[in-house]
Amino acid sequence: MTSSLVPDIKEKVVLELNVRNHPGVMSHVCGLFARRAFNVEGILCMPVGEGVDSRIWLLVREDERLPQMIAQVEKLVDVISVARHGAEHVVFERLEDFFC
Amino acid sequence: MQISGAQLIVRLLEQHGVTTVAGVPGGAALPLYDALSHSTRIHHVLVGHEQGAGFIAQGMARVSGRAGVCVASSGPGATNLVTAIADAKLDSIPVVCITGQVPSAMIGTDAFQEVDTYGISIPITKHNWLVRNVEDLLTIIPDAFRIAESGRPGPVWVDVPKDVQSAMIEIDTLPAAAVRDTLPTPRSELIEEAARMIDAAVRPVLYLGGGIVTAEACAEAVALAEQAGLPTTMTLMGLGAMPVDHPLSLGMLGMHAARYTNYVLEEADLLIVLGARFDDRAIGKAEKFCPNAAVIHIDVDAAELGKIRRPHVGINADVKAALSLLLPKIQPQSRVQWLERVHALKAAHPMLMPGAEDPRSHYGLVLAVAAALDDEAVIATDVGQHQMWVAQAYPLRRPRQWLTSGGLGTMGFGMPAAIGAALAEPERTVVCFSGDGSLKMNIQEMATAVEEDTNIKVVLMNNQSLGLVHQQQNMFYGERYYASDYRKPTDFVKIAEGFGMQTFDLDKASNPRAMIAEAMALRGPCLIHCSIDVNQQVLPMVPPGAANTEMIGG
Incomplete structure (x- = not known):
């Protein structure tokens, strides 16, 4: 496939964030993407373990600004860790039935 | 309890x-x-x-x-x-x-x-x-x-x-007081690589931002410049990091830099960027900034490395720690040829300050105030033409001497910031250069300055205009001045008196230099008013969005 046929389709990337669980943390994370004009296509968030921490899964598109975006996310005080997964990650695929 | x-x-x-x-x-x-x-x-x-x-x-x-x-x-x-x-x-x-x-x-x-x-x-x-x-x-x-x-x-x-x-x-006892986080330490192989690049460079320039002041690493930065023979430029936030009259100082870079400063940067083959973030007012059009230079970038914030300009060596570290490791690895160099070229550019395209002899003109007023003070004074500004004239002309010589709103560019910053400086360091004289547009934005704090008896000197350059807007309408909008001039004069001297400030009106002074000296020697808050010409401009000027070499005027 030549890139000229599908110039706008970029690779999907799944980001896995471990965060401190409190009422403002989703605002911090989502607001950061929004104000840096970086589109987030999917968001999942649930508490993990005892509920002290949460895990946020974000579905985004590969973009030359993504490393900068991740660097900015890593600066958030409530973000404990950020991991980057490729499009092969199943977390959003398993939910597709709910979005038909 | x-x-x-x-x-x-x-x-x-x-x-x-x-x-x-x-x-x-x-x-x-x-x-x-x-x-x-x-x-x-x-x-x-x-x-x-x-x-x-x-x-x-x-x-x-x-x-x-x-x-x-x-x-x-x-x-x-x-x-x-x-x-x-x-x-x-x-x-x-x-x-x-x-x-x-x-x-x-x-x-x-x-x-x-x-x-x-x-x-x-x-x-x-x-x-x-x-x-x-x-x-x-x-x-x-x-x-x-x-x-x-x-x-x-x-x-x-x-x-x-x-x-x-x-x-x-x-509670029985208070929790322990906060201890600052440990800072990232530089990777030694990156320090080695940076040292090799500095030693090998032919036309290097040192570029200091506000982070060098924050890190309290100004002495180390000056030592690096002297050891490696590096002409040194500063951002608006970095002014004071190297004394402006140091032989290696190029002054401020960017939109309102002296022509020679931007020309020196254009010729650089290596930029050593310490605690700076490649702000657009400093670098102009990013793709055209220092087109032939490799970049060493040291910053405590990892997200700044590569945000605007991809560095060849990016070091996420406390810049003071990084410099202390880097300094012993740098070959002392006099760099005669490059510094001669810098001096030639400076001689051909110096900072021009028309009216510098007249204490009632924009540059002259800044220089006359400086002549009445020593380096212990703190210099604050508001935002606009006066801010850039002060940045260009005031002989700033020490870190934390200079308080200005750099990134947000907030009119109304100057006087309250000066009050804060005077409260924190009451033994100092704190000057706030302001304009009539800016001063009105927080003019109510004159009452605070008086109530706290702070030692602030508000030097008001009054052109009855939003001068930098006026200037841009002149340059880029066909001289269509709109919403930038105040039609009716405001009596700032009377206002300041109303708040209980002492006042000095240079417009009415028979000896303006003596009046400035008297005001600076006075203890307590005062206003020094001076009318200036609305048609004076901040020059040179890089048009917004243009490359730094495309300067107007100067």
């Missing part, structure tokens, strides 16, 4: 060495104010508008390097602080902002003076909290100081509902 949340906040502020807070009380902050009234160690400065409190906190922080504290009530008290806190964020200034909030049970009901302070403050702070339980104050207040002052500093915001301020808590 049983104490209230408000008392706990005050104890923790005292423990962190806070002796001055600026603010305005109001309903949702009254428990905190009641607790403050019992403190023998904290002096509260009552301001006219909360934005003034935010800038006073900034002024204290900018001269001391320690977090400044401001306090306000909920709703409009909080929203009035927003501009000053956003300004602190863009200039990486440590501020701890504490606001009252409506009682927890009323949050979300559109209660009187309720606003979503937490939500509003997210994008303009380094971190923020809505305190939900009184116990949480034990960790949040020390964390607030730690986060504000650690690494790349910034403002933090603690929103405290009224019931949390009033709630009682049983």
